[in-house]
Amino acid sequence: MLDKHNFVRLAENIWEIPPTFRDDMRVAARVYADEDLLDAALGDNSVVQLVNTATLPGVVKHAIAMPDIHQGYGFPIGGVVATRLPEGVISPGGVGYDINCGVRLLVSLTSAEEIKPHLEDIASSLYTNCPSGVGSRGHLCLSNNELQRVLHDGSRWMLDKGYASQGDLDRTEEFGRIAGADDAFVSERARDRGRDQLGTLGAGNHFIEVDKVAEVYDQPVAARLGIHLGNIAVQIHCGSRGLGHQVCQDYVSQFQKAVRDYQITLPDRELVCAPFESKEGQEYFHAMACAANFAFANRQLLAHLIRNSFEQALVGRIKDFKLRQVYDIAHNMAKVEEHEINGRSVRVCVHRKGSTRAFGPGSSVLPEDLRDIGQPVLIPGSMGTASYVLIGTTEAKQQTFGSTCHGAGRVMSRAKAKKMVRGTELRDQLGRRGILIYAGSMSGLAEEAPVAYKDVSRVVEVVHRLGIGKKIARLEPLAVIKG
Amino acid sequence: MNFEEIEHTADRAFRVQGRNFAELLVNAARAMGVLNRLEPGGEPPAMREIELEGIDRETLLVNWLNEILYLEQTHGEVYDRFQILEASNNYLHARLDGRQSIGSAPPIKAATFHDLAIRQTGDGFEATVVFDV
Numbered sequence: 323m324l325d326k327h328n329f330v331r332l333a334e335n336i337w338e339i340p341p342t343f344r345d346d347m348r349v350a351a352r353v354y355a356d357e358d359l360l361d362a363a364l365g366d367n368s369v370v371q372l373v374n375t376a377t378l379p380g381v382v383k384h385a386i387a388m389p390d391i392h393q394g395y396g397f398p399i400g401g402v403v404a405t406r407l408p409e410g411v412i413s414p415g416g417v418g419y420d421i422n423c424g425v426r427l428l429v430s431l432t433s434a435e436e437i438k439p440h441l442e443d444i445a446s447s448l449y450t451n452c453p454s455g456v457g458s459r460g461h462l463c464l465s466n467n468e469l470q471r472v473l474h475d476g477s478r479w480m481l482d483k484g485y486a487s488q489g490d491l492d493r494t495e496e497f498g499r500i501a502g503a504d505d506a507f508v509s510e511r512a513r514d515r516g517r518d519q520l521g522t523l524g525a526g527n528h529f530i531e532v533d534k535v536a537e538v539y540d541q542p543v544a545a546r547l548g549i550h551l552g553n554i555a556v557q558i559h560c561g562s563r564g565l566g567h568q569v570c571q572d573y574v575s576q577f578q579k580a581v582r583d584y585q586i587t588l589p590d591r592e593l594v595c596a597p598f599e600s601k602e603g604q605e606y607f608h609a610m611a612c613a614a615n616f617a618f619a620n621r622q623l624l625a626h627l628i629r630n631s632f633e634q635a636l637v638g639r640i641k642d643f644k645l646r647q648v649y650d651i652a653h654n655m656a657k658v659e660e661h662e663i664n665g666r667s668v669r670v671c672v673h674r675k676g677s678t679r680a681f682g683p684g685s686s687v688l689p690e691d692l693r694d695i696g697q698p699v700l701i702p703g704s705m706g707t708a709s710y711v712l713i714g715t716t717e718a719k720q721q722t723f724g725s726t727c728h729g730a731g732r733v734m735s736r737a738k739a740k741k742m743v744r745g746t747e748l749r750d751q752l753g754r755r756g757i758l759i760y761a762g763s764m765s766g767l768a769e770e771a772p773v774a775y776k777d778v779s780r781v782v783e784v785v786h787r788l789g790i791g792k793k794i795a796r797l798e799p800l801a802v803i804k805g
Numbered sequence: 806m807n808f809e810e811i812e813h814t815a816d817r818a819f820r821v822q823g824r825n826f827a828e829l830l831v832n833a834a835r836a837m838g839v840l841n842r843l844e845p846g847g848e849p850p851a852m853r854e855i856e857l858e859g860i861d862r863e864t865l866l867v868n869w870l871n872e873i874l875y876l877e878q879t880h881g882e883v884y885d886r887f888q889i890l891e892a893s894n895n896y897l898h899a900r901l902d903g904r905q906s907i908g909s910a911p912p913i914k915a916a917t918f919h920d921l922a923i924r925q926t927g928d929g930f931e932a933t934v935v936f937d938v
Binding site for chain 1: 810812813814815816817842859860861863864867868871875878879912915917918919920921935937938
C-alpha cells in the first residue's frame with residue numbers, strides 16, 4: 323500500500339517515488355500536485371498505476387502524473403510517459419480506448435448578455451443537431467473511399483467537403499491531420515463502428531458547452547486568441563467514437579501475444595506494449611493515427627453543426643454570431659517528439675493519457691501566428707464550475723515533455739455519484755444558477771455531477787505555479803449538452 | 806445475480822463468479838448488461854452465433870464482452886440470453902439471443918484487461934473486470 327511517506331518532496335508541488343521503491347521500476351514516478359491533491363490521488367489506485375508505467379521498457383526521465391490524476395485502467399488518467407526511440411515501446415492501453423479524445427474551443431464576438439434571451443433556443447438547437455450517446459449515429463454515412471480519406475486526412479477532408487475553414491485547420495493540433503496514418507491497419511469492424519459516427523458526441527464525460535468568458539488573466543495573449551471578457555465561447559469535448567474504441571480493443575488484444583513474443587514482463591495486462599519500431603508497434607501507430615484523424619474530423623463536423631445551430635437560433639436576432647476557432651487539442655495520444663534529456667535532444671514516443679500537450683513560445687510545430695506566444699491549452703472543468711484557457715510554456719517542455727493537465731479529474735466513482743445525486747435534481751439545481759442542461763440520460767448526468775470531480779481551479783493553480791501552463795482566461799458555463 | 810459492482814473512480818468495474826468457466830462468461834455478460842442499463846428490447850427477436858479465439862481464458866473473457874458490445878452497437882440489438890456451446894482455454898463458441906434495442910445508447914465503451922485475472926475459488930471461478938465508460 324502506498325502512502326505519502328513513500329514520496330520524496332522535491333519542491334512545493336513536486337513529489338517523487340524513487341525507482342528503488344519497487345524492483346521493476348526503471349525510472350522514478352513523479353506527481354505534480356499540492357498536498358491536498360496528492361492526498362486525493364492516494365485515495366484510489368492511481369499512484370500504483372503511475373508506478374506501473376515506470377516499468378515500461380525504454381521509459382525515460384520519469385513517469386509523470388498531473389494534478390488531475392485519477393484511477394484509470396493501465397495508465398492513470400493524467401499520466402505522461404515517454405519512451406526512448408527506437409528501442410522504447412508504444413502501448414495501446416497507454417493511449418486508451420478514446421484515441422485523441424480532446425477539446426475544441428470556439429469563441430464569438432457576441433456578449434453573453436446579448437445571447438441570454440436566446441440561450442434556450444441555442445441549447446435546444448445544439449441538442450437536436452449534435453447526436454449524443456455511445457452508439458449514436460451522425461448525419462453522414464461514409465462510403466469506403468470517403469472513410470479512407472477521413473482516416474488519412476482528418477480535418478483536411480472536412481475542409482475539402484466544406485465543413486471547415488483553413489483557419490480551423492491552422493488552429494488544430496497537428497493542423498487536424500496526424501502523420502503516419504495507414505488505414506491498411508484499421509480493421510473492418512473498426513470502420514463499421516465509425517462509418518456513421520462522424521459529428522456525434524458520444525456519452526460519459528463528453529459534452530458541448532456554451533460558456534461566458536468570466537475572467538481574463540493575460541489581456542494581450544487573450545486578445546491574440548480572440549478571447550474577450552464577457553463574450554460567448556463554446557467547448558466541444560469528445561473523441562474518436564466507436565472507431566477509436568475498436569482500434570484500441572483490436573491492438574490491446576493482439577498485443578497480449580506480442581508481449582510474450584518480446585518477453586516483456588508487465589505488472590498489468592492493460593499495459594501491453596511492443597517496441598515502437600517493431601512490426602506490431604508500427605501497425606498500432608498507423609492505426610492509432612487513423613483514429614486520431616477520425617477524432618479531429620469528428621470535432622470538426624461537430625463545430626460545423628454548432629455553427630449551424632447558432633445560425634438557426636440567432637439569424638435575424640443577433641448581428642454577429644460567427645464562431646471562430648481558438649484551438650483544438652488532444653489529450654489521449656502517443657506522439658513522436660524530440661525532447662532534451664540530460665542536455666541531449668532525444669527522439670521519444672510521448673504517451674499522454676488524460677494530459678495535454680503544452681508547447682511554449684518558439685515551437686516550430688505551432689502555426690506562425692501563435693509561435694511567439696505558445697500553444698493554447700484547453701482545460702474543461704465539471705458541469706457547474708469553470709473551465710480554463712492556458713498557454714503552453716518553455717518550462718513544460720523542460721519539465722514534463724511539453725505537457726500539462728487536462729481537466730478537473732474525478733475524485734468519486736460513478737456508482738457513488740449516482741447514489742448521492744439524482745440527475746433531475748442536479749439539472750434543476752444548475753438551472754436555478756442559470757445553467758441550462760440538456761442530457762440524454764439523467765442517470766448519466768448524475769455520474770457527471772460536479773461533486774464527483776476535483777476543484778478545477780485548484781488543479782489549474784498548481785500547473786500555473788509550476789510554470790507548466792500559464793493561465794489566460796476562465797470560462798463559466800451557461801448551457802451544457804451532455805452525451 | 807452472481808456479481809457485485811466495485812468502486813472505480815473514473816470507470817465501472819464488477820466482480821463476477823461462476824461455477825465453471827462457461828457460467829462465468831454468461832454471468833459476466835449479464836452483469837455488463839446491468840451496468841449498461843439495457844432495457845428489454847422490442848421486436849423482432851435477434852440471434853447471433855459467435856466464435857472467438859484467445860491466448861488464454863482472460864483474453865477470451867475480454868474478447869467475449871467486447872464482441873457483445875460490438876454486436877449490440879453495430880446491429881442496434883440487446884442480448885439477454887447467452888448460451889455457451891463450447892468453451893476451452895483458447896476457443897469460445899456461443900449463441901446470443903435478444904431483441905432490437907429500444908432504449909438509449911449504453912454507456913460502456915469497452916472491457917479492459919486492467920488487473921484482470923480469473924481465479925479458481927472453492928465454488929468455481931471469479932474475475933474482476935474494469936470497463937472504460
